[in-house]
Amino acid sequence: MTTSELEATAEAYRSFAHVHTRAHSPAYERVSAAVAESPELLDRLLALPPIKRQPNLLLAAVRYLGGPSASGEAFLAWTLEHWARVRAVMLARATQTNEAGRCATLLPLLAALPQPLALIEVGASAGLCLYPDRYRYRYDRASTFGADGSPVTLDCATTGPVPFPGELPRVASRAGVDLSPLDPAAPDDARWLESLVWPGQQQRLDRLRAALSVARAEPEPARIVRGDLNAVVAELVAAAPAGATPVVFHSAVLTYLPLEARQAFTAAVRELPCRWISNEAPGVLPEVDARLSQAAPTDRGVFVLSLDGEPQAFTGPHGERLDWFPPHLTLG
Numbered sequence: 001m002t003t004s005e006l007e008a009t010a011e012a013y014r015s016f017a018h019v020h021t022r023a024h025s026p027a028y029e030r031v032s033a034a035v036a037e038s039p040e041l042l043d044r045l046l047a048l049p050p051i052k053r054q055p056n057l058l059l060a061a062v063r064y065l066g067g068p069s070a071s072g073e074a075f076l077a078w079t080l081e082h083w084a085r086v087r088a089v090m091l092a093r094a095t096q097t098n099e100a101g102r103c104a105t106l107l108p109l110l111a112a113l114p115q116p117l118a119l120i121e122v123g124a125s126a127g128l129c130l131y132p133d134r135y136r137y138r139y140d141r142a143s144t145f146g147a148d149g150s151p152v153t154l155d156c157a158t159t160g161p162v163p164f165p166g167e168l169p170r171v172a173s174r175a176g177v178d179l180s181p182l183d184p185a186a187p188d189d190a191r192w193l194e195s196l197v198w199p200g201q202q203q204r205l206d207r208l209r210a211a212l213s214v215a216r217a218e219p220e221p222a223r224i225v226r227g228d229l230n231a232v233v234a235e236l237v238a239a240a241p242a243g244a245t246p247v248v249f250h251s252a253v254l255t256y257l258p259l260e261a262r263q264a265f266t267a268a269v270r271e272l273p274c275r276w277i278s279n280e281a282p283g284v285l286p287e288v289d290a291r292l293s294q295a296a297p298t299d300r301g302v303f304v305l306s307l308d309g310e311p312q313a314f315t316g317p318h319g320e321r322l323d324w325f326p327p328h329l330t331l332g
């Protein structure tokens with residue numbers, strides 16, 4: 001272990017506390033700040049592979065096992081005492097937060113493309129973002145629109161010239177790839193997904209449960225293959241039905257890949273006969289960030305939403321915000 005690794009891990013927990021969870025989960029703000037200052041727990045984290053040291057994974061593993069998150073002290077004591085079990089869950093599972101709410105930020109782009117769509121999500125988790133036409137939407141607390149009778153309503157606050165969709169996209173096919181696809185009908189997978197929702201976010205938990213029920217009820221569920229996105233994306237595009245627009249999209253996924261694998265993916269997707277929607281944190285795709293005309297906020301978590309590599313908006317990481325850049329592109 002090096003001092004810089006120790007400091008980088010502590011900093012990841014500090015930033016998770018002060019930037020990402022501060023406005024959303026006071027319990028996780030306290031807990032992650034405590035982890036950042038605990039040499040004992042940082043030591044244990046540093047014995048894990050780098051990808052397994054993330055705050056979301058540790059916190060979800062403790063939650064999955066029934067550990068406390070009310071105070072930093074209680075969290076640290078419990079986690080150190082039960083470390084062997086926490087470690088085993090962290091090694092067996094991955095951060096697979098599946099947030100249907102992100103469909104509210106993807107929808108304006110999806111609806112503006114030539115219809116119908118062949119949706120292809122890379123890093124799909126349980127595939128809940130593959131059902132944008134099965135949800136209802138409420139932008140800026142106005143009236144809702146979307147799928148009649150849906151148990152899921154996605155709220156999203158906006159700024160800027162959002163090209164609000166007049167209609168839902170028409171979906172001809174739903175496909176995806178994930179290293180470890182989760183099954184919406186499997187109780188243990190649903191429990192893991194619930195553990196990934198931050199404490200105090202009852203609305204997100206309700207939304208997750210409702211979106212899982214939508215996926216379970218779907219007559220033709222999304223086909224999600226197990227594999228690495230770089231190995232599979234071309235064959236998924238090739239399998240899109242004739243007459244549909246293949247749309248490769250991803251949110252909160254490429255951050256888990258090393259830079260070379262991200263670069264290989266973006267080079268490949270630009271050459272494929274498809275449209276490409278990316279919704280990732282700043283820094284994940286430097287070539288997209290280089291085209292931003294304004295700096296990303298640093299005081300809160302945001303993603304950069306882009307179409308075919310061209311930035312369109314900053315989005316809230318769970319779909320809660322959509323800040324469109326002026327002027328928006330003519331799509332088609």
Ligand SMILES: C[S@@+](CC[C@H](N)C(=O)[O-])C[C@H]1O[C@@H](n2cnc3c(N)ncnc32)[C@H](O)[C@@H]1O
Pocket residue numbers: 094095096097098099100102122123124125126129177178179180227228229230250251252253256257
């Ligand atoms: C944080 S989740 C996001 C899920 C979904 N995109 C969403 O926005 O709700 C990231 C997903 O990417 C998957 N993933 C990470 N690296 C991958 C890779 N190289 N190939 C395929 N899937 C990958 C993970 O297994 C996980 O399910």
